[in-house]
Amino acid sequence: KLGQLTVIFMLCPYSYVVESKIEPFYKGGKVQVSFLKDEKYIFCTCGSRVNVLEISTGKIVHSVEHVMCVCLSLLCFPPQMLVTASRALLLKQWDWRQAQCTRSWRAIHTVPVASMTFDSTSTLLATGGCDGTIKLWDVVKQYCTHNLKGSSGVVHLIQFHPDISRLQLFSSSLDCGIRLWDLRSSRCVCVLQSHYSAVTSLSFSPDGGTMVSSGRDKICTVWDLETRKAKRTVPVYEAVEGVVLLPEDKDLSEIGVKSKDLHFITAGSKGSHLESSQIANLCCRASAVSFITAEHNIVLYQLPVDFSFFFFLYLFVGYNDEVLDVKFLGKGDSHIVVATNSCQLKVFELLTNSCQILYGHTDTVLSLDVFKKGFLFASCAKDRSVRVWQMDSDSGQVHCVAQGSNHANAVGSITCSRMKASFVVSGSQDCTVKVWDLPADLSTTGADVHQLTPRATEKAHDKDVNSVAVSPNDKLLASGSQDRTARLWSLAGEGNVGLLGVFRGHRRGVWAVCFSPVDQVLATSSADGATKLWSLQDFSCLKTFEGHDASVLKVIFVSRGTQLLTSGSDGLVKLWTIKTNECVKTLDAHQDKVWGLHVSRKDDKVVTGSADSNITVWVVTETKLSQELSNLLHEKKYLKALGLAISLDQPHTVLTVIKAIRQVENSGELLEKTVLKLRVDQKESLLRYCAVWNTNARNCQDAQAVLQVLLTHLPPEEILQYQGARTHLEGLIPYTERHMQRIGNLLQASMFLNYMWQKMRVAGAPAR
Template structure:
C-alpha cells in the first residue's frame, strides 16, 4: 500500500443536526399549516413543517420554564405562561413581548386555548380552576370551578354562538361548560388515562378526544355518546440521552439511534422522517450494523438482544430475531464483519456470548417476518472480572476483542472463545476497543484519557495518544486505518494522525458525553450522538477546503499580477482598490510607496485617496495603525492620516467603522514619532550653529592675516629676504588657527 495514495483528513464540518425541539406538552399548527409550535424548556420553538427545521425560538427573559402556550386562530398572537405565574403576550413573528400580566391562578397554568374569534383566552391551572380572559379589553371574564386536580386541557367549541368550553383534568374525564351560566353541563367519560387533545368536525357536532391510553374516542355532541375509537401514533421530537447511533442502509441513507428508551428510532437522513421500533422492554444500550447495511443488532437492559432487518425498497424496519440467555443487562454488541454469520454480546454478568444466525436470517428475502425467531447462544464464556464495556469482531471474523472496567483488553478466538492475549497498560477502565481495517493493530480508549495502539502479534503497546482531558468513550479508524477519530465525555471529538501522533483538529459541537460515533462506508461522513440529546452528521471537508485554498491562491496570484500591471500603467486608483481587496497591508503599503515615489507623489496620493469608497478608506486607515508602529513606514501612515484629516469633516470621520480603535492606536506612536523628529530637528539646528561658527572663525582669520601683512610691509623692504621673514612670522599663526 503506497503512502501517497492516502489522503489524510484535516477537518470535519457539521453537515446536519438533529436537536431536541420538543420535550413534551402542547403542539399547535398555525392556520395555513406552514408552521408548528411546541415547547422546549424555556422556549417555544416555531418549526417550518416543509423543512422540519426550527425557524424561530421565543424565549422567556426570566429563564423560567414555559408551562403552556397558545397561538390565536388569526395567527397574530402567541400567549405563554411560566412557572412565575405570569402570562406573556407575544408578536411571535417579530419575537417581541407586547404585554405581561398576572395569571391570578395560585399555581402554574397547565393549559390554555383561544376561541375562534381570537378575543377570548381560557387558562386551566394546576389549582383545579379555569379562567377566561378578554384579550382585547384585558380582564378576566369567568372563573370556573369543579375540575378534579390539574386542568391539563381546555378547548372552546368552534361555534362561538354556543358559548361552550371543554376541559379535561386528572380524573381522565372531559367536562363541558356553559359559559352563560359558568356551570358544567355534561361529563364525557371513556378514557383510562389523561386526555391529551380535542378536535371538532367542521359542523361542530362531533368531538374527537385522544389520550395517553393510545386511543381516540369519537363523540356525538348531540347525544354526548361515544361512537367509536381509533389508534393514536406518537410524535418524535425529543431524543433524550443518545447512547448509540449507527449508519443504516446499503448506501447509508438512514441512521438508527438508541435514546435511553426501550424504543429505537430510525431516521431517513434526506427527510428526517422517523420510524419508532418497538420490541425491547427496557433501555436499549448499544447497536451494531452488519456490513451490507440492511440488518443490525441491538442489546438492552431487558437481558435480550434483537436482530432487525430493513426492507431495501420501502425502508421499513422489522424485528426478525430475539436472543435470550444473559442473566443481566446486555451492554455491548458487535456483528461479524466478513459475512452475516454471527453476533457477539457482552453483559454486566461479565460473560461473552456468540449467537450464530440461521440460514433464514442470513437470506436477503424481502418477505416480512410476522414473528421473530428465538436465538440461543452457541458459545458462552466469562471473560472479565468487571463489566464488559466494549466488544468488537475483527475484519476477518476470526478474532474478538473485549475491553473492560477491570483496565484490561483481551483477545479471543471467535471459534471457541479461547484466550489469545491480554493488553495491559491503561490506568482506568477501557471504554472502547477497535480493530484496524488494514493492519494487525488494536486501538483501545480509556477513562484515563488516553488512546493506545497494540500489536496483535506480541500484545505490546505501539503508541499512546494523549490529549483528551476526560474519558475517551469511543474510537474509530478513518482514512484507511491511518487516522483515528475519538470522542470524549467532555463532548469533544479529536482527529489523530497515527504516524505522527499529532492531533490534527478538535471538534466542539456537543455539550456532554459522546457515546455514539460511527463512520459511513465511503468514509466521508461521521455521525455522533451524545447525552445532550443531539445527533450530528459530520462531513469530511478536507478536499473542499484544499480546493478552496488552491482557488484562493490562484486568485491571489492573478490579482498580484493585475496589481503589478496597474502600477506599471500608473493606474493608481484601481491599483489601490485592488490592493485593499486583497486585505494585505504590505501590498497596500507597496502601492502607496509607489505613488509617493512619483515627482508629485503627495498630490497624486491625495487625489487617489479621495476617489476611494468609505469602506476602502476605513481599510487603509486600519492598515495605517500597523504601519505607524514602524519608523520605516510611519511617513506613509502619517501622509494618509493627513489627507483624511484635511479632506474629511470630523462628523464624517466619526462615521468610520472602527474610528475609535484607529485613533487610540495612532496617537501613542504618532507622539513618539513627533518627539523623535523634534530631537532630530534640534540636532540639525546644533550642527547648523557649529557650521556657521566655523565659517565666521575662518573669515576672521583671513582678515587678521591681511592686517599682519600690511604691518610687516611697513617695516621690511619688499625683497626676497623680506618675503622670507614675512612667511616665517605668518605661518605659525595660521597653524594655530587651524
C-alpha cells in the same frame, strides 16, 4: 508556490463540521398542529422556548425565547398569531416567523395562567388562571372585556363554543364540573356534572348542539347543549386525555366498525382507540389527527376521505433521553438507529427526522452494530438478550428477524461480522463473550423470529466486558474490559474462541476496541483518558494519544485508517493524525458524555450521540475548504483566506496563509491590514496560534510578525479580554527570549565573519 500550497492543503487531514442535529424540541405541555396553506407546522413548548417544527423537513425553523420566565405556561395559535403566557404574569404576542415580540401586556391574574384559547374568529382570547378566574381579551382593540369569577381552583380547560354568535364559553376546574358561561351577561348559566375526575377535552358538533367531554375518570360523556343534559356516558376503561370526533356518515367497515352511528377517537393511558356512540351530526374538522405519547413523541395520522384506514404520516421524537449508541443505517446511510435510555430503539430518517419506534427488548438497550451492507443490524440490552433487525430496502420499515438470550447478566456490547452477515459476537457483564451464528435465510413470517443459540461461549475477562470488535477479515475478535485489559481472540476455528494475546498498559478500564481497516493494529480507549494503538503481532503499544480530560468512551478509524476519532465523557470529540500523534481538530457540540460514535460507509460523515440527548451528524469538509482556500490565495483575497483558515481551527493551515502573505511585496503593510480587519474572536485564535508557532524556530519569525501587529495596534485592555491571553503571553516570553538570544548569536557570528572577510581583502590587496 501556489501549486505547493494546493498540495499542502489537499494533504491536510479531514475535518468535520455540523451538517444536522436531532435535539430535544418538546419536553411536555401543549402541542398544536397548524396547517397554513401549503405549510404545515407543529408548535410545542420546550423549557422556556416555543419551538416551531416544519413537518415536511422535521427541522426547527423558528424558536421563540421567553427570556423573562423559567418556563412557559401555555401557547396559543390562531392562523397568524402566537401568544404566550409566562410565570411573570405577562402575555406576549409574537411574530413567530421573525421571533419578535410585537406586543406584551399584564395578564391581570394574581397567579400564572394555566390555560388559554382563541375563539373561531381569532379576535377574542380567553385565559384561565390558577386563581380560579377567567379573563377575556379583545385582541384587536387590546383591552380586557370580561372577568369571570366562580371557578373552584385552577382553570385548566377553557374553550369557546364554535358558533361565535352564541357567545358561550366552557371551562373546567378542580371540581370536575364543566361551567357554561354566557358572555352577554358574564354569568355562569349552568354547571354540567358527569365526571368524577379532571375533564381533559371538549369536542363540538358542527351545528353546535352536541358536545363530547373526556376525563381521567375513564369515561366520555355526550351532552345535549339545548337541554344541557347528558345524553349518554361511554365507558372507555382508561384515563382519557383527548377526544376527536370523526365526520359523520363515513364507512368504517374496513376497520371493523359496522355501525353508522357517531364515532370519535380517544387517546389515553393505554393508547388511542376508536369509540362509537348513538348520536349523529358530530364531525371532525381536521384532516389529520395528532397523538402525543408519554415518551414525548408526536404522531400524525392522515384522515382519508373514505376512512377505510388511518394513514400514518409522521412520528417525531420530541425528547431523546440519554443516547447510549448510534449507527448509520440504510441505503446511502439515509437513516440512523439510536439506542437511548429505553427498551425501545429509534430509527430516524435523516432527510425528514421522522422516526420509527422498534419494540422487542424489555430493558434498556446498551449497544448497536451494523452489518456491512447497512440493512441488517444487531442490538443488545440489559434484558440479557441480543436481537437482529432488518430494514426493508424499499419501504424503510424495520422488523426483528432473530433473537437470542443466553447471557447471565446485562449484555453491554455487540459486534457484527464484517465480510457477510454470518454471525454476531456479544460481550456481557457476566464476563463472557458469545458467538451467535445467523441462519442463511433471515426471512420471517408473521410475528415469528429466528431463535439464536450461541456457537461458542468464552470466559473472556475478570470483570465486565465493555466492548467487542471483529477484524475486517472475520478471523479475529478483540475485547475490552473493566479489568483494564484488552484481549485478542481467534475466530478461525469451528469450536471455542481461542485466546491469542493480552494488551496491557491502561491504568483503568477499557471502554472501546477497534481494528484498523488497513493495518495490523488495534485501537483501544480507556477511562484513564488515553487512547492506544497496539501491534497485533507482538501485542506491544505503538502509540499513545492523550488529550481528553476524562474517560475516552469510543474510538474509531477514519480517513482510510490514517486518523482516529475519539469521544469522551468530557463531551468532546477529537480527531487525531496517527502519523504525528497530533490532535488536529476538537469537535465541541455536546455537553455530556459522548457514548455514540460511528462513521459512514463512504467515510464522509460521522454521527455522534451524547448523554445530553443530542444527536449530531458531521460532514467532512476539509477537501472542499482546502480547495476554496487555495483559490482565495490564488486570487490574492488574503483576508477571506485567513478567515477561512482560522475557521478550520488548524494552526498549521493558518501558518501557511501567513507565510503566503509574507512572501508578497509590501508584506508588512499587507499583513497589518489583513490581521486588523479580522473579527475579535479570530484575533483571539490568532494569538493562541502564535503561542504554538513561537515554540518552533522555523516558524518564530511568522509568529513574531503577527504578534507585532497585535501588540502594536490593539490596546492591552482588549488583548487581556481574550480567553487564555495571560497564559499565551506568559508562554511567549521564554521562547521569544531564546529566539532573540539565538538571533543575537547569529548576528555576532555574521559580524565576525564580515570582519574577517574585510581583513582578508585588505591583507590580500596588491602593494602600490
